[in-house]
Amino acid sequence: MTIVVAGGAGFLGSHLVDAHVKAGDHVVVLDNFSTGNRKNLIEAEASGKVEVIDGDVARDVPSIDHVRIVYNLASPASPPGYLVRPFDTLAVGSEGTRRLLDLARENQARFVMASTSEIYGDPDVHPQVEEYRGNVEATGPRSVYDEAKRFSEAMTAAYRRYYETDTAIIRIFNTYGPRLDKDDGRVVSNFIVQALADQPLTIYGKGLQTRSLCYIDDLIDGIMKVGQSHHPGPINLGNPDERTVLDIASAIIAAVGSSSSLEYRDLPADDPTRRCPDISKAKNILGWNPSVEFEVGIRRTIEYFRQTI
Ligand code: NAD
Ligand code: UDP
DSSP states (O other): OEEEEETTTSHHHHHHHHHHHHTTOEEEEEEOOSSOOGGGGHHHHHTTOEEEEESOTTTOOOOOSSEEEEEEOOSOOSHHHHHTOHHHHHHIIIIIHHHHHHHHHHHTOEEEEEEEGGGGBSOSSSSBOTTOOOBOOTTSTTHHHHHHHHHHHHHHHHHHHHHOOEEEEEEEOOEEOTTOOTTSOOHHHHHHHHHHTTOOEEEETTSOOEEEOEEHHHHHHHHHHHHHSOOOOOEEESOOOEEEHHHHHHHHHHHHTOOOOEEEEOOOTTOOSOOOBOOHHIIIIIOOOOOOOHHHHHHHHHHHHHHHO
16 A cells, blocks of 8 residues: 655655655655755655655646555745745645545545644634634735645545545644755744854744744654544644743754854744644544653754754
């Protein structure tokens, strides 16, 4: 049986591919390399168990037989990444999701939709439970991502309701670790790259906004558990260790041993004020609980950047 990972050349996708290769599965990666990198797949491809198909899933998804799970991780994910690709982001969330759902339906396969904490917008319920309907600006700059993901969720739910496809929706909260793209503008990669170069760390706004950062290995463990279950979700996957952006900056400066200062920049439009997952559902249903502490995960991530930049 085959596992399909759309977006498999990206940060999360390539780790998911590795996990399935390790489990002995045959994996097909569908990726257009818009924000992903073939280098992320070097070890997986060397196993001989991975086939990579270069193409835009919003335009075409090839016919593949004997598929057991289709994961849809294809989408730009960082704010700078989707803000420069507004139409591609909307297209992959809508047309791409539909084509991948068709592939799952044809194969009577499990379908896992990688949605996001951005579904909750700038939340006025804290921490965020799955029942919370969100506070999203439908026409703001971030809406190309938020609304694409909301559409993906609606499409996924419709396939379950009308075609009885075995679907799952996961809402992923900020994740970090090796293979983060050094140039895609996310907070952890920016701060590590800046700290390693003794450049000022760029704090957007006052840096008092919060994020809850999950280490990649924990997240992949959660995604694998969802793939193996038949639960529909939506289900939050993230680490509830909530920190301000200033706290993240000082932890990275200390871990690198850097002499970087802080440089304050404008806060991007609609930047959520705080974000923290309630993961009771993931704990109870999947028996999943992230275990890698920030100080440990950040050391491993810094080591990766030291070796690759
Ligand atoms: P990433 O940019 O590293 O990976 C996305 C991958 O999708 C890339 O390899 C890219 O080339 C590919 N892709 C984009 N559009 C495509 C298209 N039209 N056709 C084929 N391939 C396409 O991002 P990531 O951090 O690995 O995120 C993966 C998924 O998880 C995304 O859907 C993202 O929205 C979701 N997510 C990630 C996070 C996080 O913290 N990393 C948080 C919430 C949700
Ligand atoms: N951020 C920052 N400096 C940076 C990059 C990001 O202060 O160089 C902030 C950003 O404004 C947001 C948080 O860090 O409040 C997380 O940003 P990221 O782009 O990683 O993810 P988001 O959660 O916004 O999608």
